[in-house]
Amino acid sequence: MPGKMRLLFWLGLALLLAACQPYKFKGTEYPEGISAEDFTLTMTEGRPFRLSDQRGKIVLMFFGFTSCPDVCPTTLAEAKRIMEGLGDETENVRFVFITVDPERDTPEQLGQYVSNFHSENIGLTGTPEELQTVFDAYGIYAAKVPLEGSAAGYTMEHTARVFLVDQDGRLRLSYAFGTPDEDILQDVQYLLR
Amino acid sequence: MAHKKLLVYFVFPMLLAACTSSPPHTRISVNNAWVRPAEAGQNSAVYFQIVNEGRMGDVLVSASSSIATAEMHESVERENGVMGMSPLSSVDVPAQSEVEFKAGGMHIMLINLTQPLTAGNSIPLTLHFEHGGKVVFEAEVRSLP
Numbered sequence: 001m002p003g004k005m006r007l008l009f010w011l012g013l014a015l016l017l018a019a020c021q022p023y024k025f026k027g028t029e030y031p032e033g034i035s036a037e038d039f040t041l042t043m044t045e046g047r048p049f050r051l052s053d054q055r056g057k058i059v060l061m062f063f064g065f066t067s068c069p070d071v072c073p074t075t076l077a078e079a080k081r082i083m084e085g086l087g088d089e090t091e092n093v094r095f096v097f098i099t100v101d102p103e104r105d106t107p108e109q110l111g112q113y114v115s116n117f118h119s120e121n122i123g124l125t126g127t128p129e130e131l132q133t134v135f136d137a138y139g140i141y142a143a144k145v146p147l148e149g150s151a152a153g154y155t156m157e158h159t160a161r162v163f164l165v166d167q168d169g170r171l172r173l174s175y176a177f178g179t180p181d182e183d184i185l186q187d188v189q190y191l192l193r
Numbered sequence: 194m195a196h197k198k199l200l201v202y203f204v205f206p207m208l209l210a211a212c213t214s215s216p217p218h219t220r221i222s223v224n225n226a227w228v229r230p231a232e233a234g235q236n237s238a239v240y241f242q243i244v245n246e247g248r249m250g251d252v253l254v255s256a257s258s259s260i261a262t263a264e265m266h267e268s269v270e271r272e273n274g275v276m277g278m279s280p281l282s283s284v285d286v287p288a289q290s291e292v293e294f295k296a297g298g299m300h301i302m303l304i305n306l307t308q309p310l311t312a313g314n315s316i317p318l319t320l321h322f323e324h325g326g327k328v329v330f331e332a333e334v335r336s337l338p
Binding site: 080081117145149150151152159160 | 235262271277297300305336
């Protein structure tokens with residue numbers, strides 16, 4: 001019996017210690033306090049979207065294009081799972097998809113593309129200059145690369161990270177392409193607490 | 194008695210031989226095929242595993258579809274989290290191996306779909322192999338593997 005008691009004691013202690021550990025974010029953290037560069041772009045139905053108007057909500061941002069068959073849909077499918085995993089808290093999170101290919105992505109196409117994954121998704125576009133300002137602010141690389149002999153014409157090589165802006169408008173975390181959606185969901189749920 | 198001997202020395206070995214008959218040079222199958230939902234006029238991607246149970250390697254040389262232009266592509270990570278895409282001219286499928294086409298990697302890109310791809314439906318796709326010839330299969334439309 002004393003052996004069992006001792007085991008219980010150590011097990012309990014280990015559990016307590018684990019509970020005291022500060023939460024470790026799954027994403028790559030930005031230094032505390034960095035405020036996300038504000039911007040205004042256009043939503044697919046024509047209304048403006050200003051980042052700083054989203055205070056109180058968590059904004060997940062991804063940069064992509066609608067002719068993208070693999071990387072962008074993979075991320076959008078993950079975003080859908082995150083939104084579904086949030087349940088009632090979905091309303092406190094916005095998923096924003098910013099086009100890197102304004103030449104081909106008409107607002108209509110963009111709207112259809114993003115809402116096919118989740119009805120609450122927001123597609124954003126703007127003039128090439130407006131978009132470039134946002135790319136620069138968030139360190140987004142986006143370049144047109146011709147695909148020789150392909151019916152696709154050209155592809156866009158682009159930064160494929162997901163960025164998280166918290167409820168206070170601070171750029172807090174970013175996630176590499178392929179990060180499991182459970183990891184992002186966990187971080188979002190922690191920040192919503 | 195003679196009959197029995199015949200059975201043991203002739204028929205039985207023949208039966209055995211039939212069971213262990215050597216596999217054809219390439220034995221290719223395509224499993225777990227799925228394709229992402231998309232609207233008509235848009236692009237999509239098909240994913241699957243190619244299994245070669247044969248004793249000889251084969252080479253996937255092209256793909257074709259009746260509802261879009263089909264090309265073999267691979268998503269590749271460049272530097273600093275930048276993703277790009279490269280066309281593939283062929284894909285080796287070695288003997289006794291499995292080659293996976295998956296999200297964020299190799300895929301068949303469907304360009305300019307003539308019809309929408311709606312979850313729950315299936316579409317036929319054809320892969321062309323250098324030795325094995327055509328392999329036709331169905332890919333189920335869904336948003337996740």
